[in-house]
Amino acid sequence: GIQVEQSPPDLILQEGANSTLRCNFSDSVNNLQWFHQNPWGQLINLFYIPSGTKQNGRLSATTVATERYSLLYISSSQTTDSGVYFCAVERPGGSYIPTFGRGTSLIVHP
Amino acid sequence: ETGVTQTPRHLVMGMTNKKSLKCEQHLGHNAMYWYKQSAKKPLELMFVYSLEERVENNSVPSRFSPECPNSSHLFLHLHTLQPEDSALYLCASSQLIDFEQFFGPGTRLTVL
Numbered sequence: 001g002i003q004v005e006q007s008p009p010d011l012i013l014q015e016g017a018n019s020t021l022r023c024n025f026s027d028s029v030n031n032l033q034w035f036h037q038n039p040w041g042q043l044i045n046l047f048y049i050p051s052g053t054k055q056n057g058r059l060s061a062t063t064v065a066t067e068r069y070s071l072l073y074i075s076s077s078q079t080t081d082s083g084v085y086f087c088a089v090e091r092p093g094g095s096y097i098p099t100f101g102r103g104t105s106l107i108v109h110p
Numbered sequence: 111e112t113g114v115t116q117t118p119r120h121l122v123m124g125m126t127n128k129k130s131l132k133c134e135q136h137l138g139h140n141a142m143y144w145y146k147q148s149a150k151k152p153l154e155l156m157f158v159y160s161l162e163e164r165v166e167n168n169s170v171p172s173r174f175s176p177e178c179p180n181s182s183h184l185f186l187h188l189h190t191l192q193p194e195d196s197a198l199y200l201c202a203s204s205q206l207i208d209f210e211q212f213f214g215p216g217t218r219l220t221v222l
Binding site: 097 | 155200
């Protein structure tokens with residue numbers, strides 16, 4: 001099956017710093033999504049981004065499908081950005097079955 | 111109510127109990143998913159329902175029994191669970207044509 005690798009696995013930042021999270025996948029994908037899981041367990045949609053670049057406030061994401069990776073940028077990080085960031089891709093073949101990476105755990109200190 | 115809701119939010123049960131988790135989506139989606147998230151482990155996809163038919167069952171033990179009576183509701187029936195089944199159980203929904211998934215807040219289950 002498709003492999004999804006996220007890096008780094010853990011990240012500690014000082015408030016105000018910028019960061020880049022990476023998601024690599026082993027096969028062509030039709031769909032990709034980024035999530036933020038807050039400390040209470042809720043998974044929040046950040047971006048649905050099968051290709052191209054999107055921005056939402058301090059967050060932006062870029063997916064280069066031909067090179068099999070996606071990047072999530074967090075600028076001017078805040079303590080509320082803490083949590084785990086997951087990317088999920090749709091298995092090849094249009095099955096609508098997602099495969100999740102293991103996540104990047106982010107801690108932002110005040 | 112909007113989005114995806116799950117009840118109960120917390121559940122403590124003994125190994126001989128029978129309980130059910132409920133998920134409801136108000137987004138007009140036609141696919142629903144159950145995930146298990148154990149401490150320090152990635153999300154594990156358990157079941158997928160597409161147009162109310164089960165399309166995925168990732169070797170989940172029979173003590174977990176899903177039910178999807180319609181496109182808006184999804185249940186997970188639990189019986190004779192083990193302590194290692196303690197985890198956060200997450201429900202999600204999507205429009206098949208889009209894939210983009212929306213998650214509920216989860217049920218934190220503790221099996222004593």
